[in-house]
Amino acid sequence: MTRFSHVFFPILIMVFMIAALAGTLLLAPTERTMGDVQRIFYFHLASAAGAFVCFTCVLIASIGFILRRITVWDNLAVSAAEVGLLFATFVLITGPLWARPTWGQWWVWDPRLATTLILWFLYAGYLVLRQAMPGYRGAMAAAVFAILAYVDVPVVYFSVVWWRGIHPQVLGGGGLDPDMVTPLLISVAAFVLLSWALIRERFYLANAADNVDRIAVALEDVSSWVI
Amino acid sequence: MGDLNYLFAAFSLIWVGVLVYLIRLASLRKLLEGRIETLQDWVESREITHD
Numbered sequence: 001m002t003r004f005s006h007v008f009f010p011i012l013i014m015v016f017m018i019a020a021l022a023g024t025l026l027l028a029p030t031e032r033t034m035g036d037v038q039r040i041f042y043f044h045l046a047s048a049a050g051a052f053v054c055f056t057c058v059l060i061a062s063i064g065f066i067l068r069r070i071t072v073w074d075n076l077a078v079s080a081a082e083v084g085l086l087f088a089t090f091v092l093i094t095g096p097l098w099a100r101p102t103w104g105q106w107w108v109w110d111p112r113l114a115t116t117l118i119l120w121f122l123y124a125g126y127l128v129l130r131q132a133m134p135g136y137r138g139a140m141a142a143a144v145f146a147i148l149a150y151v152d153v154p155v156v157y158f159s160v161v162w163w164r165g166i167h168p169q170v171l172g173g174g175g176l177d178p179d180m181v182t183p184l185l186i187s188v189a190a191f192v193l194l195s196w197a198l199i200r201e202r203f204y205l206a207n208a209a210d211n212v213d214r215i216a217v218a219l220e221d222v223s224s225w226v227i
Numbered sequence: 228m229g230d231l232n233y234l235f236a237a238f239s240l241i242w243v244g245v246l247v248y249l250i251r252l253a254s255l256r257k258l259l260e261g262r263i264e265t266l267q268d269w270v271e272s273r274e275i276t277h278d
Contacts, residue, residue, distance in 0.1 A: 021238075037230040040237045047241070086248055093244075094237040101230050198248060205255050212262050219266070223273060 005200075013197055016190035020046070023183030040098040042183055045170065046191035047090035048116075052153060053192050054084025055123065057199060059150040062143035071210055074139040077146060078130055079202035081123050083195050088120045103166065111159040112167035119156055122149040 024042040031038035057080035065073035095113065096106040107113065126149060130142040160169040170176055176184070 035230050037233050039234055043237060043241055083248075086244060090241050090244060093240050097233045097237045097240075101233050194245070198252070201252050202255075205252065205259060208259055209255075209262075212259065212266065216262075216266055219270065 009197060013190070013193050016186065016193055020183070020187040020190035023186045028183040029177060029179045034102050037098060037101050040094050041170075042180075042187040043191075044091060044094040044098060045184065046187035047087045047094060049188045050191040050195040051084050051087035051091060051119075052157075054080045054087060054195050054199065055119075055150060055153050058084060058123075058126075058146050062146040065139060065143045066147075069136075071139070072207060074143070075206035075210065076199075076203050077143065078127070079206055080199050081126050081130075081146070082202060083198045085120065085123045085127065086198075087191070087195055088116070088123065091116060092120055108166060110165035110167045111163040112156065112165055115152060115156045115159045119149075119152045122152055125149075 020042070024039050028039060028042060030036060058077045061073045061077035061080060065077060095116075099108065100106050126142060126146055129145055130138060132138070133141055159165070160167055
């Protein structure tokens with residue numbers, strides 16, 4: 001397990017990230033109307049997939065915390081929210097960089113864009129709330145908030161179906177060239193693996209910090225008892 | 228700004244973001260190691276005092 005997590009797993013992620021880059025630049029065909037700038041799509045959608053995986057992890061961990069009331073679940077939720085926010089930031093950065101040359105504007109108040117921005121603020125708010133309210137009460141409040149915030153995830157996904165906007169519907173919309181599917185899947189796999197690895201490391205550090213806190217408190221108690 | 232510049236700007240920003248987050252994780256790890264070391268020193272100094 002240690003050998004897998006410290007040697008094999010980082011190498012696997014590196015291989016997938018290089019494959020994703022090669023697939024995006026070399027394997028994927030050049031889109032007819034947008035040209036090379038359309039290649040941003042492979043990282044834009046993969047970042048969104050990574051963010052959705054992280055936010056789903058936050059939901060599961062928050063439910064776990066409410067049911068079991070142990071800090072491990074809270075640590076997992078905070079770790080996943082932090083990584084999810086990073087990937088959501090990638091979505092909000094790559095989107096306008098793709099929109100400017102294709103739509104002629106950096107930002108349009110399209111339902112998909114607006115709901116994604118709301119999602120970013122919701123999880124940023126979650127982390128601020130968790131930071132501002134330490135301890136059990138803060139963890140419980142954050143868990144409830146995270147469950148409510150997750151409602152926006154399906155809203156982001158279905159916003160292109162429910163409301164008319166200019167953002168294209170890629171999955172289920174039938175607009176994806178078959179040659180684009182393989183590089184897209186490699187990119188999504190690479191970003192999901194990367195998000196998993198980052199959550200894992202952050203989660204390990206959060207648990208270790210909790211254990212050190214507990215040991216410090218216990219040592220102080222023992223020390224005062226001995227004296 | 229040419230089309231390729233937008234593409235490379237997007238790629239670069241993603242990699243910079245990942246790198247910044249890895250630095251954050253490394254600094255958190257370093258902080259934790261520092262705390263463990265302080266705790267170990269404290270335990271050792273206590274043992275000396277009580278012996």
